[in-house]
Amino acid sequence: MLDLAAIIEARQRIAALVHRTPLLSSTSLGDLLGGIRLHLKAELFQRTGSFKPRGVANKLLSLSDEEKRRGFIAISRGNHAQALAYAATRIGQRATIVMAADAVPAKVQATRAYGGEVVLTDEDIWPLCQRLMRERGLTLVHPFDDDVVMAGQGTIGLELLEDLDDFDTVVVPIGGGGLIAGIATAVKAVRPTVRVIGVEAEASDAMRRALAAGHSVTMEGRRTVADGINAPYAGERCLLIVERLVDDVITVSEDEILAGLRLLVERSKLAAEPAAATPIAALLAGKLKTRPHERVVAVISGGNLDLGLLGRLG
Amino acid sequence: MLDLAAIIEARQRIAALVHRTPLLSSTSLGDLLGGIRLHLKAELFQRTGSFKPRGVANKLLSLSDEEKRRGFIAISRGNHAQALAYAATRIGQRATIVMAADAVPAKVQATRAYGGEVVLTDEDIWPLCQRLMRERGLTLVHPFDDDVVMAGQGTIGLELLEDLDDFDTVVVPIGGGGLIAGIATAVKAVRPTVRVIGVEAEASDAMRRALAAGHSVTMEGRRTVADGINAPYAGERCLLIVERLVDDVITVSEDEILAGLRLLVERSKLAAEPAAATPIAALLAGKLKTRPHERVVAVISGGNLDLGLLGRLG
Numbered sequence: 001m002l003d004l005a006a007i008i009e010a011r012q013r014i015a016a017l018v019h020r021t022p023l024l025s026s027t028s029l030g031d032l033l034g035g036i037r038l039h040l041k042a043e044l045f046q047r048t049g050s051f052k053p054r055g056v057a058n059k060l061l062s063l064s065d066e067e068k069r070r071g072f073i074a075i076s077r078g079n080h081a082q083a084l085a086y087a088a089t090r091i092g093q094r095a096t097i098v099m100a101a102d103a104v105p106a107k108v109q110a111t112r113a114y115g116g117e118v119v120l121t122d123e124d125i126w127p128l129c130q131r132l133m134r135e136r137g138l139t140l141v142h143p144f145d146d147d148v149v150m151a152g153q154g155t156i157g158l159e160l161l162e163d164l165d166d167f168d169t170v171v172v173p174i175g176g177g178g179l180i181a182g183i184a185t186a187v188k189a190v191r192p193t194v195r196v197i198g199v200e201a202e203a204s205d206a207m208r209r210a211l212a213a214g215h216s217v218t219m220e221g222r223r224t225v226a227d228g229i230n231a232p233y234a235g236e237r238c239l240l241i242v243e244r245l246v247d248d249v250i251t252v253s254e255d256e257i258l259a260g261l262r263l264l265v266e267r268s269k270l271a272a273e274p275a276a277a278t279p280i281a282a283l284l285a286g287k288l289k290t291r292p293h294e295r296v297v298a299v300i301s302g303g304n305l306d307l308g309l310l311g312r313l314g
Numbered sequence: 315m316l317d318l319a320a321i322i323e324a325r326q327r328i329a330a331l332v333h334r335t336p337l338l339s340s341t342s343l344g345d346l347l348g349g350i351r352l353h354l355k356a357e358l359f360q361r362t363g364s365f366k367p368r369g370v371a372n373k374l375l376s377l378s379d380e381e382k383r384r385g386f387i388a389i390s391r392g393n394h395a396q397a398l399a400y401a402a403t404r405i406g407q408r409a410t411i412v413m414a415a416d417a418v419p420a421k422v423q424a425t426r427a428y429g430g431e432v433v434l435t436d437e438d439i440w441p442l443c444q445r446l447m448r449e450r451g452l453t454l455v456h457p458f459d460d461d462v463v464m465a466g467q468g469t470i471g472l473e474l475l476e477d478l479d480d481f482d483t484v485v486v487p488i489g490g491g492g493l494i495a496g497i498a499t500a501v502k503a504v505r506p507t508v509r510v511i512g513v514e515a516e517a518s519d520a521m522r523r524a525l526a527a528g529h530s531v532t533m534e535g536r537r538t539v540a541d542g543i544n545a546p547y548a549g550e551r552c553l554l555i556v557e558r559l560v561d562d563v564i565t566v567s568e569d570e571i572l573a574g575l576r577l578l579v580e581r582s583k584l585a586a587e588p589a590a591a592t593p594i595a596a597l598l599a600g601k602l603k604t605r606p607h608e609r610v611v612a613v614i615s616g617g618n619l620d621l622g623l624l625g626r627l628g
Contacts, residue, residue: 022336024359044583045338262621269358269617271585303583307576310585311625 004189007154044303052083058152085116144178145235157186171279175229177238184245210234228275318503321468358617366397372466399430458492459549471500485593489543491552498559524548542589
């Protein structure tokens with residue numbers, strides 16, 4: 001099971017490939033959200049525009065030289081694709097990313113710009129991925145359900161513990177659950193009284209369903225404007241940690257996400273993506289209860305957004 | 315004449331009312347702009363969303379108790395209005411801001427939310443402002459053409475000198491010229507070899523005309539998408555400093571500003587306003603020549619933008 005030691009080790013390992021992102025504070029946003037003392041962990045400033053390279057870099061650098069030499073593969077149409085392409089290129093290796101043929105052209109282009117080979121397909125993606133793994137000897141880099149990936153994401157928790165003398169609550173977007181599993185492991189090991197709260201889209205609530213069922217449940221074809229957290233299932237490894245360490249998982253509607261995004265952009269001046277605004281959405285909707293002066297950290301997980309979407313908020 | 319000592323004094327004076335803003339770096343943006351080492355001075359994170367409170371706070375806190383008690387007035391439909399309302403409220407005093415009746419409702423509302431009294435008028439603004447000054451004994455707070463205001467803006471220069479061991483060039487948006495006058499005074503006093511470059515909108519080029527004429531020239535009815543730098547004239551006091559200390563003033567077209575804004579938002583994840591993107595526009599358009607690895611600071615002056623505008627870029 002993932003532990004603090006693995007996260008501390010990850011930090012040393014990935015330091016040359018990722019940024020230590022700033023922790024910002026927004027007085028006006030905190031005032032509007034009930035007089036809390038709000039800090040924003042600005043992972044949208046991370047390389048490739050999301051937190052994902054932390055976990056990916058930890059995974060790639062943990063593999064053997066032979067595995068590195070053969071190369072890596074992932075299925076992703078979003079931030080994980082760019083993170084893998086970036087990290088592989090940085091260590092001089094090749095990444096193959098399989099995407100459905102209807103992937104957003106800008107995402108395909110961004111992944112290629114980071115040096116990734118994008119394979120677009122109309123076929124079922126998973127069998128194709130398995131075939132490529134077999135034929136080319138590639139190592140699969142899962143976006144969340146892997147302790148080594150989670151350890152990389154957990155380095156965000158270490159940075160929070162260093163940057164703030166103390167805080168009461170950390171609020172984290174949930175897709176497959178890798179980000180919150182890593183952060184919760186780091187934070188609870190050092191300050192067990194800090195509340196760790198997850199937020200997912202009501203329209204794509206894989207973690208809530210997994211918690212209710214006691215195991216991961218796969219959902220097909222669900223869509224949310226928060227594409228960064230639109231995972232088809234919660235990670236089994238992630239679920240084990242969320243069950244044990246996360247205090248609550250809250251869901252927010254599509255309208256709540258957009259209202260949170262608008263407030264976040266207008267007040268914090270961060271060009272965040274919808275997934276990254278879910279913690280603010282939960283606070284704004286009154287679904288996450290806080291007391292005045294509570295010290296709250298919202299993890300702003302990424303900034304890879306369609307500018308047209310922001311325009312429709314205006 | 316404004317000098318370094320006045321800026322150092324300003325810094326102590328305004329410290330409780332303004333943020334020390336972060337200096338960010340963007341590898342991917344620097345790579346795209348010719349392989350420069352690019353730093354972004356994030357004044358959009360300043361209180362009220364622009365650099366303006368620095369100068370305003372220095373002005374208000376330099377006045378006598380009697381002047382403070384009587385209150386302040388300004389003509390502004392933008393960032394200066396919000397800055398004055400904010401700073402006056404913070405020191406427990408009243409601010410009156412005169413705006414034309416067709417001011418953007420969101421800007422009126424934001425100024426009122428900071429505690430300012432907004433007077434909307436269809437009349438000529440300047441005579442109305444003079445009458446209010448006379449009747450109420452208000453002190454005028456000019457947005458740029460005042461050494462005390464310029465000294466406050468110059469505190470940005472001090473922060474750059476502290477945050478970077480060394481740099482080659484600083485690029486600053488120009489409206490009336492107060493921001494660049496303050497920054498140039500601080501930077502050139504300490505590191506005279508640093509290039510200080512100003513950028514203004516071609517469609518509203520008050521400083522370029524003032525430099526050509528040798529005195530300030532008033533222009534009526536000029537418009538630019540970069541409303542934050544749409545000044546009707548360059549400050550006479552500002553001009554004296556720009557003539558002496560600024561290495562070059564570059565103008566950028568409306569299309570170049572929008573292309574710069576789009577690149578800035580997409581790559582740096584900062585929700586900047588068009589005026590704040592003019593340094594990036596000048597670099598992107600190739601109008602500001604740099605050499606590879608040149609250490610360039612772009613001052614991202616504010617983030618009070620219409621989200622609808624971003625949408626039209628997407």
